[in-house]
Amino acid sequence: MADSIKKSDFVQSLEKGLKVISIFNAQNDELTLTEVAKQVELTRANARRILLTLLHLGYVTSADGKYFRLTPKVLTLGYAYLSSLSFRELAEPFLNELAKTVNESCSLSVLDGHDIVYVARVQTSRIMTISLGLGTRLPAYATSMGRVLLSGLSQEEVEKYASETSFEPFTNYTITDPQAFLERINLVRQRGWALADQELEIGVRSIACPIKDKNGKTIAALNISGHASRVSRDELIEKYLPELRKTVAQIEAALYKR
Amino acid sequence: MADSIKKSDFVQSLEKGLKVISIFNAQNDELTLTEVAKQVELTRANARRILLTLLHLGYVTSADGKYFRLTPKVLTLGYAYLSSLSFRELAEPFLNELAKTVNESCSLSVLDGHDIVYVARVQTSRIMTISLGLGTRLPAYATSMGRVLLSGLSQEEVEKYASETSFEPFTNYTITDPQAFLERINLVRQRGWALADQELEIGVRSIACPIKDKNGKTIAALNISGHASRVSRDELIEKYLPELRKTVAQIEAALYKR
Structure with a gap:
């Protein structure tokens, strides 16, 4: 239609x-x-x-x-969308809390076509922050939130996405092979989280988890991102992933209560 | 036109x-x-x-x-506006720093007709935060940022605003007399800052300063707002106003350098 x-x-x-x-x-x-x-x-x-x-x-x-x-x-106009996105307002205090705990930037995004779109973001007050505003669009395949959101789609939809997308090598780390990409999405589905290590830009690492509604449908992705010089891969998984999961649990609990 | x-x-x-x-x-x-x-x-x-x-x-x-x-x-659509507002991105790191220093929410707004519109906001992660998102519109006369922005207009424009506005008594503290309002704007002009004490909502106090361009034209207002139970009027003036002025000076210095 x-x-x-x-x-x-x-x-x-x-x-x-x-x-x-x-x-x-x-x-x-x-x-x-x-x-x-x-x-x-x-x-x-x-x-x-x-x-x-x-x-x-x-x-x-x-x-x-x-x-x-x-x-x-x-x-x-944009505000009409944001205020219609009722889970966003609910999630924001938890995002603030998470950013304070880990002292890194946290973001909430949703999928729109082939892109992720930022709907909430809490930046830490470092000098070297990653400048990404509300409404920013990024290609889903090269981001941790994008892979989490794509893993919430049916296998058929993900394959359609992979066949339609021209994978651009933003850095040497970007996955550009559709088959490798599909395998990665499978891994994200099994694990329940995704990590992107300098795939969109050298120096930026992030880890993301899905936020699901009562019926198990992925409605958004939450991530923590930081500069590679400050945050190692191991730290993202060992230190930040548990905090991320705790925050997701809090947001989902608040969401289900409504 | x-x-x-x-x-x-x-x-x-x-x-x-x-x-x-x-x-x-x-x-x-x-x-x-x-x-x-x-x-x-x-x-x-x-x-x-x-x-x-x-x-x-x-x-x-x-x-x-x-x-x-x-x-x-x-x-x-909204993002087109925000990204065209070039001083906003420049101001944001300073807002983050200010919110961290005073541990209260800070906001940046501009005037649109009779309303102020929030273009940036940093919330502290308290339980009792004031929920105001980007794009939120509030009546200029009852807010500290609104009065700062109005004081940047010509006397003729302010008088036009006062004659066209129906002053709504949101609380017992709201100024509803046009003459008293005009006197207040004069005071704001002399002082270079505005304070609003529970005039829009009981429990909310705020203090604001103008951000001016090279030619002395007011382009935005910056405020610190907090819950009245935490922040007294004296504290706003003695403790927060100096921090607010310092941040304005930093933003203006960065703005003039471009």
């Missing part, structure tokens, strides 16, 4: 409007009408109508009528 | 699409086509086209074709 849609059912101006919002970022925090039209592949007239509509609705602003930038109102 | 728009320039389906995204929340994490049509005041046919489009674009999902829910992709 999501893949095929009748042309008459498709609201193109909605697609274009959402795309306009999405093109703003750190490098492009201010854009002109011409730049918007070019990047979203719109006529100037259409880009103008969309920008004027977003301006009227308060999602963009312009001090001079030339440069447009997003307003905080855009956050209400 | 934002207030008046020619009808021919207004893309109504974009407005409706954004409204559909916005109606999902903790109480309504799953909605049927009928519910969406009713809440956004759309015909069933129009609501259906919008939902199908959002489904096709990956912003909503439906397991059974009856109930629709948002997907994490919606976060990318």
Whole structure:
């Protein structure tokens, strides 16, 4: 249903409007009408109508009528999702507690297509933190949380994922062979946790566990990540995994009680 | 320009699409086509086209074709704003440090119309934390950050704000008299900080300072908030205000260097 849609059912101006919002970022925090039209592949007239509509609705602003930038109102869209994700709020105090105990960053993520998406994150106040914000997307196969989330899918779904994914060698440690990847997912299923050792970026190690609902369905992944110079593989497993499991048990207990 | 728009320039389906995204929340994490049509005041046919489009674009999902829910992709919209807010990322490590030092929650917010909007927040891991997420909107007049942000506007703009606002008595301490409010803003301007003592909610006290750009324009507010049973007014001023000012100085120094 999501893949095929009748042309008459498709609201193109909605697609274009959402795309306009999405093109703003750190490098492009201010854009002109011409730049918007070019990047979203719109006529100037259409880009103008969309920008004027977003301006009227308060999602963009312009001090001079030339440069447009997003307003905080855009956050209400993401906020609608976050507040609909009821387990997130429930999990957050436990994440804070975990980050304090292990003195490393902890994150909560969910699967969206081929990516994991961060829905909560507690950073420790070190100088060398790993800068990953809410809503950040990372390829599932190269991350500990991604492998935990994929291991919660059916074997058929995981094989579909493996066949559709082009495994990019981010580092020398990245698993790029689909067969090796499938074996790894099997191991994650058996163990109930996943470890990623500098597979996405040199210097970053992490360990993750699934959070499951009453019916045993994986709804999110929780991880602890740290810099490789501070945290060895053995430490992740011997020292941090028990803490991670304790936190998962607390979150699941709170979840089941509702 | 934002207030008046020619009808021919207004893309109504974009407005409706954004409204559909916005109606999902903790109480309504799953909605049927009928519910969406009713809440956004759309015909069933129009609501259906919008939902199908959002489904096709990956912003909503439906397991059974009856109930629709948002997907994490919606976060990318808010994320576009957050990543365009370049001072936020720069400020975050300093916020972490401040929260650790004072062992109370710290937040960063910006003004959007009559509200403040949280763009960063570091919570301490107490049991009794104040639950406020990213993107939360609060009325500016009743909060310390709001008063700091309003004091950065011109006198004319503040008076316009006061005349347009209906001051709601959230608690017995809320300032509800526009004249008293204007005097308070003057005081905040002179002092360079604002204190809110249980004006929005009994039990919550906070103190805030402005963060200014090179030209002296207020771009955000930083606060420390705590439970009234733990933090007295005197403590906020004598103990926390110096720490707050130190952090503001660090953030501004980092900001000016860029």
